[in-house]
Amino acid sequence: MKNIRIIVLAKQVPDTRNVGKDAMKADGTVNRAALPAIFNPEDLNALEQALRIKDKYKNVTVTLLTMGPGRAAEIIREGLYRGADNGFLLTDRKFAGSDTLATSYAISLAIKKIAPFDIVISGRQAIDGDTAQVGPQAAEKLGIAQVTYAEEILEVTDKDVTIKRRLERGIETVKAPRPVLITVHSSAPKCRTRNAKFIMKYKHALTVTEMQDATTDYEKLHQNRPYLDIEELSVDDIKADVNWLGLSGSPTKVKSIENVVLQAKDAKILTDSNNDIEEMIKELIENHTIG
Amino acid sequence: MNNVFVYCEIDEGNVVDVSLELLTKGRKLANELKCQLEAVVIGDELKNIEKELFPYGVDTIHIAEDKRLYPFQTLPHASIMKKLFEDEKPQIVLFGATSIGRDIAPRIASAMRCGLTADCTSLVIGEHFDKKANKEYKNLLYQIRPAFGGNIIATIINPEMHPQMATVREGVMKKEIYDAKYKGKIHKLEVDKYVNEEDFVVKIIERHIEAKKVDIKGAQIIVAGGYGVGSAENFKLLYDLADVIGGEVGGSRAAVDANFIEHERQIGQTGVTVRPKLYIACGISGAVQHRAGMDQSAMIISINTDIKAPINSIADYVIEGDISDVIPKMIKYYKKNSK
The missing domain is CATH 3.40.50.1220 (TPP-binding domain)
Incomplete structure (x- = not known):
C-alpha cells in the first residue's frame, strides 16, 4: 500500500453559536471580542475522519493547514493533541479582506507547496460565514474532484477513495480517484478528545513568531525536536500573486452591514386592527424576518 | 447576453421548488433590468420539462440531456455551465442553496473567478458608488444575507467580476406562475462539446434517497x-x-x-x-x-x-x-x- 498523505483544512472561528447576553453590547450589537475563538466544529469532524484513516491504514500522515492570524496556531496544537502529525499556518497581512475566492486561491497554493498529497479534508463550512465555498473552490483551483458532505470515508486504496455522503434526503456512496478534496458534514462522528500523551509531546509546538514572542527560550528545544516546529507560510512562500489576494482579489465586496439589534423581551401588545397588523408585517419585512 | 440565469435542479424528472422560486424572482429581476430570463436544465429524460418552466416567464431554456448527467455529479454539470456562461455571459446566475447548489456554485465561481454569495435572504437591484475609484455602478445585484451566526445582516455586491452569483434556500422566495401561456425558446446543448471523459471520474456506487418529509426542524x-x-x-x-x-x-x-x-x-x-x-x-x-x-x-x-x-x-x-x-x-x- 502506498503512503496516504492527508491535509486537513481547519479554521479558527469566533463561537457564534452561543451569543449570550454578555456577548451583546449595550446597543444590542455583537461584541466580537467577547466571543471565544474555537476550532471550527465541522473541521473537527474532518480531522476525525483523517485520524480514522491513520488508525486503519499504515503510512498515513495527517497535516493540518490553517489560514489566519498568528493566534490561529492554537488550532494546529489542538490538532496535534488529537493525533495529527504536523501543521502549517498560512499567515500574512496581505490576506486581510480576502473573500472565499481569494482564500481558496491562497489555500490551494499552500496545498501545492505542502504537496505531495492524496486527500484534502475540510469541514463543510465554517460557522462564522456558513458559506461552504472554500472547499469546492480550492478543489477547482487544484484541478481535482470534490466530494462534499461526507459522513464517512469507507475505504482508501492506492487508486481511489470511497466516501459516504449525507444529502438532504438520503445518502450516496461515491468512489473518487486520488487525489481528492472531501468536505465533511456535521453528521459525521465527533472528533476524539485530546490525548494526554500527545499533549505532553506537543505542548511546546510553536511557530517561529510565537518562539520570538515567548519569554522562555525554546530554540534549543526545537532544534532537538524539529517536530515541534509549526511552519509559517507567507504570501512569498506560496508564491501568490497579491492582486488575487485580499480586497483586490475578492470579487465580492461588503456594501453595508446592519447589526441585528436584539430587543429586550418587552412584547409589543397589538390589537387585531388592520393598522396594527400591517405595521407589524412591515416591521418583519424591514428587519428581514420574513422575505 | 447579459441576462439573468437560473440553474434548475432536477429531482426524479421534475424541477425542484427552490428553482421555481428562483425563476419567479429571476423574472422580476429581469423585468427590472429589462433583460431576459434563462433557465439551465441538466439531466436525463427531460421530456416536456419546458412545459413546467415556461409559465415562470422563461425566455430561453438551455437543456443538456444525457444519461450520464443524472443523478447529479459536480464535474460534468460544472463543465457544462462554465462553458455555457462563457458563451452567454450572464449578468446574474442564481442557484438553490441545496446540497447540489452549494456544491456546484462555488466550483463554477472559482473557475470563472467571479463572486458568489451563499444563502441570500433577499435579492435587490441597486447602485453603488466606489469612492476610491470614483466610479459609479448601476443595476448591481444586492445580495443580502445574515452573517456571523445571524447577528448581522450584510449586503454584498460584485461590482467588477460578473456574473454575479448567489444561492438562496428553499422557501425564502415565493413561487408564482408569471404567465401560464408564456412561450420561450429551447436551446439543446450538444453535451459532448461541453464535457470530456475526465468529468466522469467520480463514480456513484449507491444512492438511497427518501421521499420528502416534513422538515419542521429546518424551517426558518x-x-x-x-x-x-x-x-x-x-x-x-x-x-x-x-x-x-x-x-x-x-x-x-x-x-x-x-x-x-x-x-x-x-x-x-x-x-x-x-x-x-x-x-x-x-x-x-x-x-x-x-x-x-x-x-x-x-x-x-x-x-x-x-x-x-x-x-x-x-x-x-x-x-x-x-x-x-x-x-x-x-x-x-x-x-x-x-x-
Missing part, C-alpha cells in the same frame, strides 16, 4: 397552533399563512392529542425542538413543555384571545385576537407589502 419560519385553534378545519388557516410566507406548520401537544394535526409536527419537550427565525404561536397557551421546544426562536409572535396566556411572556409581539380574524389579515398585508 414556523406557524404553530395549539388547542385554541379549535379544530383541524381551522388549522387550514395556519397552512395558508405558512404557504404565503414560506414556513412550516407545527402544533402543540394539546393540538396533536386533539387530532388537529399529525404527531410528526409536534413541537415541545416530547416533540421536536425548533429554533426558527420566526415562530408564530396561534392559540397556544404556552405550557413549560411547549416553551422548552421553541423558546430559542429568534422572534415570537403570539396570537391569542387570552392576553394572560403564559406564552405572551416570551413573545416579541402579542396580538390579542382570534386567529380567524388575524391570520387572513396577516396574509393580506404580507402580500401587499412584500416585493
Whole structure:
C-alpha cells in the first residue's frame, strides 16, 4: 500500500453559536471580542475522519493547514493533541479582506507547496460565514474532484477513495480517484478528545513568531525536536500573486452591514386592527424576518 | 447576453421548488433590468420539462440531456455551465442553496473567478458608488444575507467580476406562475462539446434517497397552533399563512392529542425542538413543555384571545385576537407589502 498523505483544512472561528447576553453590547450589537475563538466544529469532524484513516491504514500522515492570524496556531496544537502529525499556518497581512475566492486561491497554493498529497479534508463550512465555498473552490483551483458532505470515508486504496455522503434526503456512496478534496458534514462522528500523551509531546509546538514572542527560550528545544516546529507560510512562500489576494482579489465586496439589534423581551401588545397588523408585517419585512 | 440565469435542479424528472422560486424572482429581476430570463436544465429524460418552466416567464431554456448527467455529479454539470456562461455571459446566475447548489456554485465561481454569495435572504437591484475609484455602478445585484451566526445582516455586491452569483434556500422566495401561456425558446446543448471523459471520474456506487418529509426542524419560519385553534378545519388557516410566507406548520401537544394535526409536527419537550427565525404561536397557551421546544426562536409572535396566556411572556409581539380574524389579515398585508 502506498503512503496516504492527508491535509486537513481547519479554521479558527469566533463561537457564534452561543451569543449570550454578555456577548451583546449595550446597543444590542455583537461584541466580537467577547466571543471565544474555537476550532471550527465541522473541521473537527474532518480531522476525525483523517485520524480514522491513520488508525486503519499504515503510512498515513495527517497535516493540518490553517489560514489566519498568528493566534490561529492554537488550532494546529489542538490538532496535534488529537493525533495529527504536523501543521502549517498560512499567515500574512496581505490576506486581510480576502473573500472565499481569494482564500481558496491562497489555500490551494499552500496545498501545492505542502504537496505531495492524496486527500484534502475540510469541514463543510465554517460557522462564522456558513458559506461552504472554500472547499469546492480550492478543489477547482487544484484541478481535482470534490466530494462534499461526507459522513464517512469507507475505504482508501492506492487508486481511489470511497466516501459516504449525507444529502438532504438520503445518502450516496461515491468512489473518487486520488487525489481528492472531501468536505465533511456535521453528521459525521465527533472528533476524539485530546490525548494526554500527545499533549505532553506537543505542548511546546510553536511557530517561529510565537518562539520570538515567548519569554522562555525554546530554540534549543526545537532544534532537538524539529517536530515541534509549526511552519509559517507567507504570501512569498506560496508564491501568490497579491492582486488575487485580499480586497483586490475578492470579487465580492461588503456594501453595508446592519447589526441585528436584539430587543429586550418587552412584547409589543397589538390589537387585531388592520393598522396594527400591517405595521407589524412591515416591521418583519424591514428587519428581514420574513422575505 | 447579459441576462439573468437560473440553474434548475432536477429531482426524479421534475424541477425542484427552490428553482421555481428562483425563476419567479429571476423574472422580476429581469423585468427590472429589462433583460431576459434563462433557465439551465441538466439531466436525463427531460421530456416536456419546458412545459413546467415556461409559465415562470422563461425566455430561453438551455437543456443538456444525457444519461450520464443524472443523478447529479459536480464535474460534468460544472463543465457544462462554465462553458455555457462563457458563451452567454450572464449578468446574474442564481442557484438553490441545496446540497447540489452549494456544491456546484462555488466550483463554477472559482473557475470563472467571479463572486458568489451563499444563502441570500433577499435579492435587490441597486447602485453603488466606489469612492476610491470614483466610479459609479448601476443595476448591481444586492445580495443580502445574515452573517456571523445571524447577528448581522450584510449586503454584498460584485461590482467588477460578473456574473454575479448567489444561492438562496428553499422557501425564502415565493413561487408564482408569471404567465401560464408564456412561450420561450429551447436551446439543446450538444453535451459532448461541453464535457470530456475526465468529468466522469467520480463514480456513484449507491444512492438511497427518501421521499420528502416534513422538515419542521429546518424551517426558518414556523406557524404553530395549539388547542385554541379549535379544530383541524381551522388549522387550514395556519397552512395558508405558512404557504404565503414560506414556513412550516407545527402544533402543540394539546393540538396533536386533539387530532388537529399529525404527531410528526409536534413541537415541545416530547416533540421536536425548533429554533426558527420566526415562530408564530396561534392559540397556544404556552405550557413549560411547549416553551422548552421553541423558546430559542429568534422572534415570537403570539396570537391569542387570552392576553394572560403564559406564552405572551416570551413573545416579541402579542396580538390579542382570534386567529380567524388575524391570520387572513396577516396574509393580506404580507402580500401587499412584500416585493
